[in-house]
Structure formats: C-alpha cells, structure tokens
Amino acid sequence: MNADKGMNDPARGADPARAAGPLAGIRVIELGQYISGPYAAKLLADLGADVVKVESPDGDPMRRWEGHGAMSPQFAAYNRGKRAVVLDLKSDEGLAALRDLAAEADVLIENFRPGVADRLGFGPDALHELNPRLVTCSITGFGPSGPYAARPAYDTVISAVGAMYSQVVPADTLRPLGPAFSDLLSGLSASQAILAALHARGERPAGEGEHVEVSMVGSLIDFLTEAAATYLETGQVAGPDSRPRRAQAYACVGSDGKAFVIHMSVPEKFWTGLLDVLERPDLAGDPRFATREARVRNYDELDAELKAITERMPRQHWLDRLVAHDIPHGPLNTVADLFDDPQVASMGLVEEIEGPDGATLCVPAPSTVFHASGRPALRAAPRLGEGNADVLARDAASVSAPPDDGADRDGAAAASVTAPEGTRA
Template sequence: MWSNTAEGAGKGPLAGVRVVEAGQYISGPYAAKVLADLGADVIKIESAEGDPMRRWEGSGAMSPQFAAYNRNKRGVVIDLKSPAGIEQLLCLVDGADVFIENFRPGVATRLGFGPDALRERNRMVISCAITGFGPTGPYAKRPAYDTVISAVGGMYSQIVPESILRPLGPAFSDLLSGSAAVQAILASLHARPVRGEGEHVEVSMVGSLIDFLTEASSTYLETGQVAGPDSRPRRAQAYACVGSDGGAFVIHMSVPEKFWVGLVAVLEHPELATDERFSTREARVRNYDELDAVLKGITATRPRAHWLDRLNDYDIPHGPLNTVADLFDDPQVASMNLVEEITGSDGRPLRVPVHSAVFSHSGRRDYHAAPALGADNGILSTPQPKPTTPEGGTR
C-alpha cells in the first residue's frame, strides 16, 4: 500500500503513488498531470499515433498544449485494441494505485479494462472514469468536447453576453472535471486504508460545471432567479476601469462600507457619497450600470499607476487587469517562484508554471518535460511490483 514516508520527503506529498493514465486531449491528462505535479509516478498510455493533442498545432512536433498537460509523466505506447495490449495495460495496473481514463461510457469495458476487469487484477486500485455527461442518460454516448459541455452545463450563460455569443477561451469543463477527478481520487486514497480496497469513481464534465457554478445553481433552485454574466459583479460590487494610459484594472468592494468610503476619497469626488443612486450598497447594486459609467469616466482622467497607488493607500481591494503576457512580469507573481526552467523533450530549455501549493515537509518534486511518444516502453517488459495491502498481503 502507498504511504508518504520520510523516504518520499522532497519529492512531493504523493511520492510512492503510481498512476496509470489512458487519457487523451485534456480532462484525463490534466487530472494525471496534477497528481504528477504532486509527486505521483504517472505512466501515460498512448496509441501508436499518440494522443491527438500532440499534434494540436498541426505539425509532427510536440505541441505546447500537449507539453502543458503531460509534464512529469512517463510515456508508453500500447495497442488497446489487441489482447496483447490489454494484457500490457493490466500488468501496469497490477502495480498501480490509480487508473484514469476519459473514453466515452462503456468503451473501457468493451475493450477489456473496465472497472471490474481492473478490480480482478488489483482490488486496491482506484479507477476513475471522466465522461462528458456521465454513464447514463440521453446524452451519455454523445461526443463530449469542452465547447459543447460549457454550453450544456451553463458556463456560457455566466460568462458570455447573449449579444456577443462566441466560444469560450479557456477549456473550463475539461479543466474543472480534471480537478474534480483529482479531488475524488485523493478522497478515495484517504478512505482506502479503512475500507481495505479500492473503488470506482465516476466524474462527469457537465456535473463538474454545475458544481462549480454552485452560487448560480443554488440561487436558481431556491429563488428562481436566473444569473447572467453581470449578476455576480453587481452583487460583489466589482468594477473594471481603464486609466488615461489605457492600463486596465479592477476594484472589488464586496460588502464592507469602508471600501466605498475609501473609494470616494480616492476618486476625489465627495459628492458621490451623498448621491442617492450610490449612497447605500443596495442602491449601488441596483444602479450598477450608472456607477460603472461614473467610475470609468473618472479613472480615464489619470494613468493606471496613479489609481493603483491611491487604491493601495486606502486599502481597497484592487489589481491590474493582466494579460498572460503581463502576468509573469507582475511583481507579485515574479516573487512567488511559480515558474521553473526545465529541459524540454527536444533538449531546449523550457519555462513552465509550477503547481502553486507549497508543502512544508514533503516539498516539491523535480519537474521534467512531457515524454516523447513511447519514450518509456522499456517498463512494459519489466515485471510490475505488487504493493502490499494494510493486512500485509499483495493486492
């Protein structure tokens, strides 16, 4: 059985955990990547053609997208449509704590590595299936890509105004379902010593979105109110402004009245304090659009740095609106050691963002680049260990 002992100190809190991943694109690979970042030994299974994300940029080279979602892993090529390939997969599962896949419902079982087949080989393994809509229901067998799930799961309605409908940028449903899978896997690993065996975990992309949209979902179920893109900013009293130099920044006043009082002082417009449209939080929520226009008009008179300094003087929640190009030059981000230089699979130096958690005892593992296709096929001919159970036997 896995354990995080002193032997794993400095290698991440999941040192000693082995994960087998038969995933492609984003949700499954992202879940396994997070576990790898935390110290787990992840073995990624690919076909001879490789995960389609390898060719995301349209060339034969490893795409930056594949590199991002598959770092810190070992890679093997297995033909999952052949009996010999299935046996190779099951041999890897013999020595694994976790198995992750994100095929359509029923595919893993049809090919021979469904939950029951894995349990027959290793009763301690935790198998996790990430699907678009779950294993049952009228949409279950449909192809599930992020754009579709973000639409069905309500994310579009919370971010994109109807007047400018367009696909979302970040792959919200892929990444959130991957994160939900990590949470479920860690919870199951925690419970396994007591239960004395592993279990099967189902995570759906659409369910992960609904859980993420807890506030909007719960508000609707309780009151019937339908949230939209401006619902949360209005209640939170959050505003985006632009200085005279074009620099954008945000202000978040939330509930405490002291932030509004301070903002009036920052703006040097004392008449706003007695304006009936803005004199109470309820009035500001009700007249959000009017106050937004007033703030934008005032902040456009001076450069962003002026406003950031003044907002800081009055301890008002604020920050620059960074692009990704700005992000790593931000003095706060630069101070947090969130970027590490590693050697890419082509031998060139590669800068990567690291996991943000900092552990006082187990430390952080040494990062390495995503594997070349089949780079670690040698382990397929090596007998896999049979870790012990809490009772001292083998799995």
Template structure:
C-alpha cells in the same frame, strides 16, 4: 504495495496509470504528477491526438503543458498483448484514470470490474461528459459542448455574443474534480483496505463550480447572467488615461466604498441617492460603472493603483498573459520555473501548491511517444506510428 518510483512530493510512492487523451484526463494526471505521483501515460500507437495540435510534426505546446512529469508507454489495448501489459501495470498501481466514453473501457476488457478483479486495491476513476446514463451519455463530449450545455458560457458570454469563449472550462474543472475524488478515495482505502470506482462528469464539475448561480435559480428562479456576479460583488473595471485597465472589488464592507470616494476625491457621490446604499449601488450598477470609468480616464493606471493601495481598497491590474509574468507580485512568488526540454531550457508555470515537509518532484518535460514502453512493459516500440502521422478520431474521446 506500489512499486512506483521513489521521489519527493506528498504522493511519492503512488503510481497512476493514465488512459487519457486531450485535456480532462491528462490534466488530472498532470496535477497528481506535480504532487509527486509516478504517472504512467498509456497511449495508442498513434498517440494522444493533442500531440499534433497546431499542425506540429513534433510535440505541441498544449500536449507538453498537460503531460509534464509523466512516463509514457504505447500499448495497443485492442490486442491481447497490449491488454496483458496494461494489467501488469495495474498490478503495481494505485490509481487508474480514463476519460473514455461510457462503456468503452468495459467493452475493451479493462473496465472497473476488470481492474478491481485484478487488483482489489486499485482506485479507478472515469471522467465522462454526462455520466453513463441519459440521452446524451454516449455523445462525444468535448469542452465546448459541455461548457455550453452545462451553463458556463451563459455566465461568461453576453447573450448578444453567440460564440465559444475562454479556456477549456469543463475539461479543466472536471480534471480538478477527479483529483479531489481520487485523493479522497485513497484516504478511504487506507481505512477499508480496498479500492473503489469513482465517476466524475464534466457537466457535474461545472455545476459544482457554478453553485452560486445554480442555487440562486433553484431557490428563487433568478437566472444569472455574466454581470450578475460583478453586480452583487460590486466589482468594476476601468481604464486609466494611458489605456491600461484595472479592477476594483468592493464586496460588502462599507469601508471600501467610503475609501474609494477618498481615492476618487468625490465625496459628493456618498449623497447621490443612487449610490448612497449598497443596495442602491447594486441596483444602479451600470450608472456607477459609467461614473467610475469617466473618473478613471483622467489619470494613468499607476496613479490609481497607488492611491487604491494607500487606501487599502481591493484592486489589481487587469493583466494579459503578456503582462502577467512582469507583474512584480507574480514574479516574487516563484510561479515560473525552467525545465529541460528537447530544445533546451523552457520556462513553464510551476505548481501552485507548496508543502513545508513533503516537497515536490523536479519538473520534467512531457514524454516522447512510447519513451518508456520497453522499460515498463518489456515490449518493443519500433513499429509505432511517428508524431508526423495523422491521428485517427478516438472513440473514447471524453
């Protein structure tokens, strides 16, 4: 029976021990905390290196984003005292998450077999780059490496542009996969009475996410590129005369194409042999894209958005982060909340999942380094490194 803190949320009463750093493990644990789990983040005396991103002497905004809602302890897991304290936490835990390189936890004495010997009901979950075997298994697996190796960049970066791009795709997707895995394992434990070890790989999470492109290649040999999906989905981006961008997604129903012609007041395009069928529009995507862009440039964006809405055509503004939170739909959905931070109230993205009966816990700021060490372990943390000290490289970085 877990002694996790009581509270709201579908996972209230579930305790998670997070042995994570950077993004994939902490993000998974943050998602579980948002669902009501009591998450205890275990850090080394130097702390998670992401605490110091952007050269911050205090907590970086990135660390705060991935570690909200948790309690924090500092343990030296290379010491007998630290290892004993970890196992004491495991006694009352339901889930242990880590994103070390393969074999690191076992070598230090808290691998899956060690954890399950101590607590047979524990669900242990390891997030690694490539899994425990293979020629790349022991390499440091940061997001850029996995997003490139796992094919993600080939789907979002034009071949003429050689550069990493976008958010931490593989970190975030593997964190979400880990949450899916441990929730399934919790259900299985309800049936069997015993826990299990779950392995999640960053490259495998990408492959799951890219299932459409991967399946197309495996079945037909077709190599997808960044415009393959928009072409098949008949998705287009345009700019109005005010230089504000918007998107249109026609998908398969023919009514969206005929409705768009009404919006554009261009019925003649229905007779154009290049565009008269969906197959033609897919084949001649670039030509139609140029036509739509030219027409759209004659009027401001809001003119087109109003007409598209009136004709029930799938569309939306192409928002930047600077635009997003002023969007009336986003503002109406309660997706931003205020939490108490060290310097006052902070606006943060709210959890997107809502339960009618379970509710969810109140959002809390990420913990200071070692904030709960003494309360949860009885160990004093007076000799810990401070947030202004440089963090050494971590052997276990996923």
C-alpha cells in the same frame, strides 16, 4: 493521507527521479487524451506520483495540436512529469500489457465514452478483480447514463450545456469562449476524487480500492454553485453581470489605456475610501449610490461614472491611490503581463526544466495550484513511447514500438481503441 503498506516499496518500479513528494510510490496509469484525463494525472504527477501515460501508436492527438511538430506546448503543459508507453489496445497483446500494468498500479484514469472500457475488458469491475487495491477513475462528459451519455463531449459542448457560457458571455454576443472550463474543472475534480479514494483505501482493513466517476457537466454545475443555488431557491437567473453587481466589482481604464479592477464587496469603508481616491465626495449624496443596495440596482450608472473619472489619469496614478486607501483592486493583466507582475514574480510560480530536446523550458510551477512538502523536481512531457523499455516488463513483440527515429507522431488516437466511439477532450 494514510500511507498504505508497501506504498513506497522500490520493487514496485517507481521512477527514482520521482522518489519525493506526498504521492511518492503511487503508480498511476493514465488512459487520457486531450485535456481532462491528462490534467488530472498531471496534478498527481506534480505531487510525486509515478504517472505512466498509455498512448496508441499514433499518440494523444494533443501532441501535434495546431500543426506543431515534435510536441505542442499544449501537450507539454498537460503531460509534464509523466512517462509514456505505446500500446495498441485493439490487439490482444496490447490489452494484456495494459492488464499487467494495472495489476501493479494504484490508480487508473480513463476519459473514454461510457462503456468503451468495459467493452475492451478493462472496466472497473474487471480491473478490481485483477487488482483489488486499484482506484479507478472514469471522466465522462455527461455521466454514465442519461440521454446525452453516449454523445461526443468536448469542452465547448459541456460549457454550453452546463450553463458556463451563460455566466461569462453577454446574451447579445453569445459565442464559445476560452479557457477550457469543463475540461480543467473535471480534471481538478477527478484528482480530488482520486486522492479521497486513496485515503479511504488506507482506512480499509484489506486496503480495497474503489471506482470514482466524474462528469464534466457535473463539475461545471458544482463550480456554478452560487448561480445554481440562487436559481433553485429564488427562481432568479444569473447572467454575466449578476455577481459583479452583488460584489460591487468594476473594471476601469486609465488615460494610458491600461485597465484595472476594483472590488468593493460589502464593507461600506471601501465605498467611502473609493470616493476619497476619486476625489468625488459628492457621489456619497447621490441617491443612486447612497446605499449598497442602491449601488447594486444602479450598477451600470455607477460603472459609467467610474470609467469617466478614471480615464482622466494613467492607471498607475489610480493604483497608487487605491493602495494608499486600502481599497481592494488590481491591474487587469493579460497573460503577457502576468509573469511581469511584481507579486507574481515574487512568488516563484515559474520554474525552468529541461525539455525533450535538451532546451530549457519555462513552465508554471505546481505551486500555482498548491504547496506541498517534498515536492519533486519537475520533468518535461515525454516523447511518444519513450518509457516502453523502462516501464513494460514484457516481450517487445507484445507492444507497439514507438517510431524508429524517435520522432513523435500524431493522429486520431481514438482509432487505436475503437473508431466509432472515440473519446472526449
């Protein structure tokens, strides 16, 4: 990324604790709630950006998700490394304070419904007039227009409309399924779009910013490129087992009840090696499995054969043999297994940080997504409004103060903006 003139100017107020990392000196204003906007901003914070999260007096609803008190683990996960300020965006003073922040910022992210930011006076046109260098990013459910654009859009809705569930849930057991696919993918897409816009800004003689639009449903369709392209070209409709068939991927269970996966892909050597692992050379002559095309057609039959064989010995027996024969494979870990996996443990993907109450927290490190030179030390998610005095260079009466006792509060943050419109996850 090309560095903009003045990007690292300490007078711009970047937190010295974040004075490292590829995005050091970049100020991001986040008007996000729940997951998509906060996740996009978190990714930028992990790269060293100074992220200021703007919340209503009630705070992001994720703060007390599922009845948690001071801070839910979900909020902590999506909001680490940020500073938090409280602004009442229903008041003229709060909007004026937001404009002051935007005037000195590099990026502003919001995930309101289309039209909300414009109606309140901080849409992209108004903000670019105020700060021509600003990169603005809107994350919407269905995009800025169309018959669904004004609808409330949460992950379950988008994952259904965007065909994600049809790819991961069998038709006879259809139900909403985690994780939050569209939230996370749109947040990732937004962070990429913002980085591209910052790069483009550095290439322009006057350093002008631009507005980028990311939709949750569009992010899903891009993620489902293979299934979408296959349908558009051939009319074939992919389902949950379509890619496993083509990839020749199988899940097996050992006699100890522990599961593992095998992925043979295209090279014939993996099939012949697997027959050696299983000590079943006779399967090579079975016409149902004699060629890769036959194995694709008869996937269910081969799946049953493999399960019948592998259930006779414990998983580790099979893992050892698969390693010896260089067959692509791996244990099917749960989240509880994940961080005890020897490979994961060797990669340093967990870091300890100090939590808001002084306790030590273990968190997934940014290297789970990327490695960056000069990556800054991690910081815990902020308490509600704890950055007001540090960030806001305005009279205290112009903003909504955080609770006197310092405790987090929760509620429908959309109500501090406009109750009828709300925001999405």
